[in-house]
Amino acid sequence: MQSSLYQSIYEGAYGLIAGFAMTLRHLFRRPITEPYPEFKRQLPERTRATIILTSNPDGDERCVACYLCSGVCPVNCISMQSAERSDGRRHAAWFRINFARCIFCGFCEEACPTLAIQLTPHFETSQRDILKLLYEKEDLLVNHGGKNSDYNFYHHAGVALVGDKGSHVGEEQPVDIRTLMP
Amino acid sequence: MPKLIIDDRKIEVALGVKVIDAAEQAGIMIPRFCYHPALGSVGACRMCAVKFLDGPVRGLQMSCMVEAKDGMVISSTDDEAVDFRRFVIELLMLNHPHDCPVCDEGGQCLLQDETVSGGHAMRRYMGKKRTHRDQYLGELVQHEMNRCIHCYRCKRFYQDFCGYRDFGVMGIANRTYFGRYSDGQLENPFSGNLIDLCPTGVLTDKPARFKGRRWDFQRAPSLCIQCSLGCHTIVNARYRELIRIEARYNEHINGHFICDRGRLGFAFANHPDRPRQALIHGSAVTYKDAIRTVADRLSTISQSAGPNAIACAASSRSSVETIMGLKFLAHALSWRSPGFFMDRLQQDKVSAAAGRLDPNLAISLREVEQADTILVLGADPIQEAPMLALAMRQAHRAGAKVAVLDPRPVSLPFDYEYWPMTTDNLNSALQELMRSVLSENAAESYLCENIQPLAIMLQNSQRPVIVCGTDIVNLSVITAAADLALQLQDANKCAGLFYVLPGANAYGAAIASIGSEPFSELLGSIENGEVRALLLVETDFLYHFPDQARVKSALERLELLVVMDYLPNHTMEFVGQTPATISSSVPTSALTYITLPTLTHFETQASFINQEGRLQQATPVHTSGTPLSQLTGGKHPPREFRNDIPGGGAKAAWRIFSELEAAILSSHPAMTSFHDLWSRIEQELNIDVHIENSNEIPDNLRIYSKNISSELYCELA
Numbered sequence: 001m002q003s004s005l006y007q008s009i010y011e012g013a014y015g016l017i018a019g020f021a022m023t024l025r026h027l028f029r030r031p032i033t034e035p036y037p038e039f040k041r042q043l044p045e046r047t048r049a050t051i052i053l054t055s056n057p058d059g060d061e062r063c064v065a066c067y068l069c070s071g072v073c074p075v076n077c078i079s080m081q082s083a084e085r086s087d088g089r090r091h092a093a094w095f096r097i098n099f100a101r102c103i104f105c106g107f108c109e110e111a112c113p114t115l116a117i118q119l120t121p122h123f124e125t126s127q128r129d130i131l132k133l134l135y136e137k138e139d140l141l142v143n144h145g146g147k148n149s150d151y152n153f154y155h156h157a158g159v160a161l162v163g164d165k166g167s168h169v170g171e172e173q174p175v176d177i178r179t180l181m182p
Numbered sequence: 183m184p185k186l187i188i189d190d191r192k193i194e195v196a197l198g199v200k201v202i203d204a205a206e207q208a209g210i211m212i213p214r215f216c217y218h219p220a221l222g223s224v225g226a227c228r229m230c231a232v233k234f235l236d237g238p239v240r241g242l243q244m245s246c247m248v249e250a251k252d253g254m255v256i257s258s259t260d261d262e263a264v265d266f267r268r269f270v271i272e273l274l275m276l277n278h279p280h281d282c283p284v285c286d287e288g289g290q291c292l293l294q295d296e297t298v299s300g301g302h303a304m305r306r307y308m309g310k311k312r313t314h315r316d317q318y319l320g321e322l323v324q325h326e327m328n329r330c331i332h333c334y335r336c337k338r339f340y341q342d343f344c345g346y347r348d349f350g351v352m353g354i355a356n357r358t359y360f361g362r363y364s365d366g367q368l369e370n371p372f373s374g375n376l377i378d379l380c381p382t383g384v385l386t387d388k389p390a391r392f393k394g395r396r397w398d399f400q401r402a403p404s405l406c407i408q409c410s411l412g413c414h415t416i417v418n419a420r421y422r423e424l425i426r427i428e429a430r431y432n433e434h435i436n437g438h439f440i441c442d443r444g445r446l447g448f449a450f451a452n453h454p455d456r457p458r459q460a461l462i463h464g465s466a467v468t469y470k471d472a473i474r475t476v477a478d479r480l481s482t483i484s485q486s487a488g489p490n491a492i493a494c495a496a497s498s499r500s501s502v503e504t505i506m507g508l509k510f511l512a513h514a515l516s517w518r519s520p521g522f523f524m525d526r527l528q529q530d531k532v533s534a535a536a537g538r539l540d541p542n543l544a545i546s547l548r549e550v551e552q553a554d555t556i557l558v559l560g561a562d563p564i565q566e567a568p569m570l571a572l573a574m575r576q577a578h579r580a581g582a583k584v585a586v587l588d589p590r591p592v593s594l595p596f597d598y599e600y601w602p603m604t605t606d607n608l609n610s611a612l613q614e615l616m617r618s619v620l621s622e623n624a625a626e627s628y629l630c631e632n633i634q635p636l637a638i639m640l641q642n643s644q645r646p647v648i649v650c651g652t653d654i655v656n657l658s659v660i661t662a663a664a665d666l667a668l669q670l671q672d673a674n675k676c677a678g679l680f681y682v683l684p685g686a687n688a689y690g691a692a693i694a695s696i697g698s699e700p701f702s703e704l705l706g707s708i709e710n711g712e713v714r715a716l717l718l719v720e721t722d723f724l725y726h727f728p729d730q731a732r733v734k735s736a737l738e739r740l741e742l743l744v745v746m747d748y749l750p751n752h753t754m755e756f757v758g759q760t761p762a763t764i765s766s767s768v769p770t771s772a773l774t775y776i777t778l779p780t781l782t783h784f785e786t787q788a789s790f791i792n793q794e795g796r797l798q799q800a801t802p803v804h805t806s807g808t809p810l811s812q813l814t815g816g817k818h819p820p821r822e823f824r825n826d827i828p829g830g831g832a833k834a835a836w837r838i839f840s841e842l843e844a845a846i847l848s849s850h851p852a853m854t855s856f857h858d859l860w861s862r863i864e865q866e867l868n869i870d871v872h873i874e875n876s877n878e879i880p881d882n883l884r885i886y887s888k889n890i891s892s893e894l895y896c897e898l899a
Contacts, residue, residue: 065392066395067397094816094817095818113283153283157284165314170308175357
């Protein structure tokens with residue numbers, strides 16, 4: 001009974017003194033906080049912030065305007081219009097991301113079958129005018145492959161556009177329909 | 183009536199129904215690729231496997247190949263069946279390319295749905311994929327043969343159902359190829375249905391290529407207004423632009439399919455020159471100002487020359503709402519009764535056809551398929567009502583004999599007897615046939631020897647159908663066709679009568695045209711100065727009337743000409759010019775030209791009565807306005823905030839009439855809402871089934887009249 005009373009007095013006093021001691025020690029230490037605009041931390045590569053539209057290794061745009069990103073977007077911030085380019089390729093006639101609405105969830109990147117849409121660590125996009133947060137295709141398009149620089153969707157898709165039929169990865173030569181030979 | 187149990191659900195179905203359909207009736211959708219209700223079963227894809235637990239058939243069977251029998255106990259979720267279907271999907275996917283992102287079928291793809299629902303997510307087979315070269319199949323259908331899963335739906339539809347031979351199947355086994363022998367336009371006028379039928383993206387819609395995904399489209403059940411049949415469609419629109427039209431199932435009319443004209447004939451709604459702004463002498467004004475100007479001018483003319491100096495006209499492409507609205511307006515202001523036809527003969531012929539139809543005589547397109555003898559009088563089905571040709575082919579496939587009596591060389595996708603004869607001979611031939619039907623022996627002496635085979639054909643028939651055109655035939659042929667059908671009925675045959683009319687709502691126009699004068703007669707009244715003001719609603723006299731110079735000089739004699747249309751029509755173009763540029767002999771100081779844009783049936787609720795008397799309604803798919811692509815030239819949407827829709831100034835014709843009535847009478851108009859309009863239409867058409875919600879016309883509602891000048895009555899069976 002006696003010892004437990006002494007113990008609780010000791011513990012209480014220790015808690016107070018140790019706490020004040022820590023506070024006192026920090027009064028004489030140099031601050032470790034780094035002020036943000038002057039010091040910018042290197043964020044991990046997969047941090048989810050501003051969205052870009054990447055390019056194929058051959059330099060052509062990757063996006064085929066398949067509407068999967070706009071379909072999966074939980075806040076409907078992506079809108080686009082697909083169209084046929086003069087060379088027969090499917091592309092986005094216009095592509096718009098409303099960053100005022102974007103919640104940087106990364107679903108679009110996950111849905112993208114051509115690895116075109118990617119989130120980057122660049123997060124400093126705030127604007128006073130909300131219309132400036134409306135990014136058009138020319139604002140989003142970059143001339144590099146982002147996280148996957150060597151992937152080209154058309155080498156796997158099987159449509160005769162980049163290379164003829166049968167020339168892509170894992171394809172046989174086109175069937176000759178005029179023969180019945182095995 | 184076999185009673186069976188599918189997935190613990192008891193169901194009783196008709197005799198001869200396949201298990202796959204029985205399951206669908208019980209609300210269970212068994213996966214399928216090759217089976218289609220209109221094309222029948224072939225058992226090619228092996229996807230509809232189910233487990234038969236008890237009854238006359240046991241074990242794993244294809245549900246499309248087995249007829250429902252009494253006492254069957256079937257499981258579609260049995261482990262064995264589910265496993266089987268998963269492996270089938272995996273096999274079908276072996277050669278399927280990874281091009282869903284650039285495939286237009288993505289989002290509405292049966293293969294995509296069933297692959298996902300079958301649980302096949304990862305490709306295990308690492309071998310090479312078979313590839314095919316694609317073909318150019320014309321401007322309607324896009325070919326991408328790599329995606330094919332060999333269900334044979336396209337070949338069965340193209341060759342068996344439609345009867346065209348230029349598209350088919352080549353090769354064997356894994357190399358089976360569906361296409362033409364060489365590149366070229368598909369000859370089948372129903373080829374667009376391949377797009378709907380293909381369960382994957384081999385055959386896709388070319389005009390809508392890369393225009394968007396199904397889930398982004400505004401979709402609405404609509405009607406086709408390309409001919410008088412009134413086929414059911416689904417309209418897809420996006421960003422105020424019509425993208426594509428699909429077939430909508432209707433058991434009475436078009437079944438599962440529509441013709442290519444109906445599928446592609448929507449470009450008028452996207453026309454860049456569509457009127458979207460109210461104009462006075464070609465300069466833009468607000469709608470309010472235009473209505474006020476029209477009302478003022480009409481009041482002045484009515485006071486100075488009497489209400490009989492004001493005439494109005496609509497056409498057979500106008501909806502019931504427009505036609506009836508115009509009729510109510512003309513009646514309320516005691517104008518001349520509106521006209522809907524170009525000349526007296528056309529009006530009389532269509533009215534005669536509408537007057538002769540009754541519930542016992544009129545048959546639906548579906549009933550044409552069940553005929554055993556079809557007599558076609560002065561009609562060219564492929565040109566005038568394409569789906570009729572398809573229905574006749576189905577009858578022919580079931581063994582029906584078809585005879586075509588026409589002065590023109592008519593082309594149909596099946597074997598038929600062609601009887602070339604002039605329109606005058608057509609009438610006498612019909613008289614002869616009628617006499618032969620009454621007599622016991624078809625080979626009686628007074629029968630003109632030439633048409634004896636026809637008489638015998640009719641006498642041997644059980645379910646004869648008389649198809650009669652209204653374009654090139656004489657007025658007497660139209661009534662004679664009905665008489666012949668009646669006589670066949672008297673001879674204890676299940677005879678039917680099927681008219682082909684010149685417009686989506688020609689029937690509606692005919693029953694509204696009692697006491698009205700056609701344009702050819704109106705023209706005389708304008709020329710002799712009786713008519714001073716003319717309201718043209720969705721009609722283009724300058725284009726359709728043969729003597730254009732006469733119409734032009736007549737229109738210049740008017741004091742007021744108001745043109746309302748959703749199309750950029752020729753009269754509107756003429757009106758768009760300011761009076762100064764029109765060479766006119768009469769003083770034009772008082773002449774006022776006004777253009778008011780109206781709405782298509784894609785943009786407002788519109789009803790049409792088809793050639794059978796069937797009243798049907800199209801639901802609007804989107805709000806009227808300049809399509810985004812035309813507004814920005816394909817670039818991104820404007821970066822501005824605005825409250826109105828660009829180019830969205832048009833109003834439904836009946837609403838313009840209502841506002842005009844209010845402005846002229848300066849009182850509360852009789853029809854302020856769509857509901858008001860419809861209660862008046864119900865009264866006018868004598869529809870005794872009350873339409874609770876004007877958006878929902880009951881299925882199978884048909885409107886007939888004893889004869890065209892007597893009372894209307896409706897039939898709901």
